[in-house]
Amino acid sequence: MDQIPPPKEVKILETAEDIQERRQQVLSRYDNFKADARAKREKLEDSRRFQYFKRDADELESWILEKLQAASDESYKDPTNLQAKIQKHQAFEAEVAAHSNAIVVLDNTGREMINQNHYESETIRRRLGM
Template identity: 70%
Template structure:
């Protein structure tokens, strides 16, 4: 009788081991779902973090390429003054462009890895890489064209100097020849 009074007056106690086991399983299930959701959330945050670094690196590379495109598109080869200095500057420019080829290769590796892993921004990454490659190819093309034009301008300048030297030589010969003729003409009149 005393036991019955305790049960009715006090806090209800779980009566069986099965009830305790069921409650324990519910708590474990909720904890497992919480951990799974936390892992998913963490993965999304890490993916977002990697994407932000990718975007930063891609933006920096694009800015650098745009700056170099302006230099490569400059038509300073049309002005023949200090052509040798311009050629030397262009060779240094070409070396700088080639030295930075590693940046696009590294960005490709990062981007393609993210795409193969099924990153949530795979399409954005793919299109960004395509745009960077388009700009990079344009930079290489413009750099090559400018180098060729500078060499052509140098050859033209050299040719014009040689022509000028030849014309000066001919003029000297004509003057010297007329002077001789005059001298010969004066000698024959004696």
């Protein structure tokens, strides 16, 4: 069983200087606590941003691979049902155009994180192909 540590000796504050000194110690510890909490929050925010970046990059990469597979389909060589293929191609072009903004946003986000010296800058740089 864990032993309970003996109680600390309580220092009696007798003078105004003792009280002021103790007050400064408490305020100093509190300032250190706030600084540590702020640093931890910033690290957590950086981690959250990186996780979102990674998620978005994975989703975009998956979408691109899916579209590359669809684009490499050779059924276009078959001249039958040409009107349906034209409509399918137009829908494909519209979807690619709609996602082009997502690529720009992801690139800008990654570059911004790198410029801010994010702790995962190297991973972000590799992911962006830089």
